[in-house]
Amino acid sequence: MIWEMRAAKGLGVAFATIALVVACGGGDNKGGIVKTATAPGGSKDPSKWPADDKSMCDWRNKPELEVSETIGPGSIRPNVRRVYRTFGEGDARHKVLACREIDTNLDGIKDVVRTFNQRGEAVHEEADRDYDGKVDVWLNFVDGRLAEEDVDSNHDGKPDIWKFYVNGQLQRIRRDRNFDGKPDVWEIYSKGRLERVGMDETYDGHVDRWDRDEQLKYEADSAERKAREQMGEIADAGASSSSSSSSSSSSSTSSSSSSDAGAPKGVKATTPKKK
Ligand SMILES: [Ca+2]
Ligand SMILES: [Ca+2]
Ligand SMILES: [Ca+2]
Numbered sequence: 001m002i003w004e005m006r007a008a009k010g011l012g013v014a015f016a017t018i019a020l021v022v023a024c025g026g027g028d029n030k031g032g033i034v035k036t037a038t039a040p041g042g043s044k045d046p047s048k049w050p051a052d053d054k055s056m057c058d059w060r061n062k063p064e065l066e067v068s069e070t071i072g073p074g075s076i077r078p079n080v081r082r083v084y085r086t087f088g089e090g091d092a093r094h095k096v097l098a099c100r101e102i103d104t105n106l107d108g109i110k111d112v113v114r115t116f117n118q119r120g121e122a123v124h125e126e127a128d129r130d131y132d133g134k135v136d137v138w139l140n141f142v143d144g145r146l147a148e149e150d151v152d153s154n155h156d157g158k159p160d161i162w163k164f165y166v167n168g169q170l171q172r173i174r175r176d177r178n179f180d181g182k183p184d185v186w187e188i189y190s191k192g193r194l195e196r197v198g199m200d201e202t203y204d205g206h207v208d209r210w211d212r213d214e215q216l217k218y219e220a221d222s223a224e225r226k227a228r229e230q231m232g233e234i235a236d237a238g239a240s241s242s243s244s245s246s247s248s249s250s251s252s253t254s255s256s257s258s259s260d261a262g263a264p265k266g267v268k269a270t271t272p273k274k275k
Helices: 009-024 214-237 242-258
Strands: 066-070 080-087 094-102 112-116 122-127 137-142 145-151 161-166 169-175 185-190 193-199 209-212
Antiparallel strands (some): 066 080, 080 094, 094 112, 112 122, 137 145, 145 161, 161 169, 169 185
């Protein structure tokens, strides 16, 4: 039994889950039945797997393609199909993986398919991650790297979350909150972190409001300030009770509240520009 180590990260997680369930399934489970939904027409009993596994690779009636069926971890029947295309002539003749599809929940129905280009790089993937028989995740790759991930979150068969990646890093997310097929939230990321959000509250396809992420920025700043204060306290007070943690910061503000100056202390008054 050969297992391909190049399996997608997502698939790896799926298999890890299955392996765990199978390993723990000594009690009520019969013969390592996997505790996931069963796609329509499928069965968790391998002897009752349907003749039609709902193949998502395009290989039928194509004799020029080579098809291999293998048994993946936890399965007792072949649940992984690879379709190869041959290139070149004579000594240069070689086969390249063109499509791979897997029945990850072992119900006899294929639920994830990935296609590859002539260089063996991933091009596209589709998956039914909740095993209801409908594709809910679509992945597009550029130069073998994930560039776009579309997700159907309301099970209507159409994507409503679109995630875009550049050089493997999340750049943008578009969300369709009213499920009309059109995005109404635009999230812009910088270095993997949410930077600003555009909201279309009227669902006319135009951003009504851009929210810079002031809240996140504020939280990051105050966390840093708190950490610096705590470092100071540890340095000069050693191990003391947590109730005194606010004393150092409150002492400076309490004096400012009693003062009759306009601006609180610690805030620099802006001097008017001289002409
Ligand atoms: Ca399946
Ligand atoms: Ca699905
Ligand atoms: Ca919408």
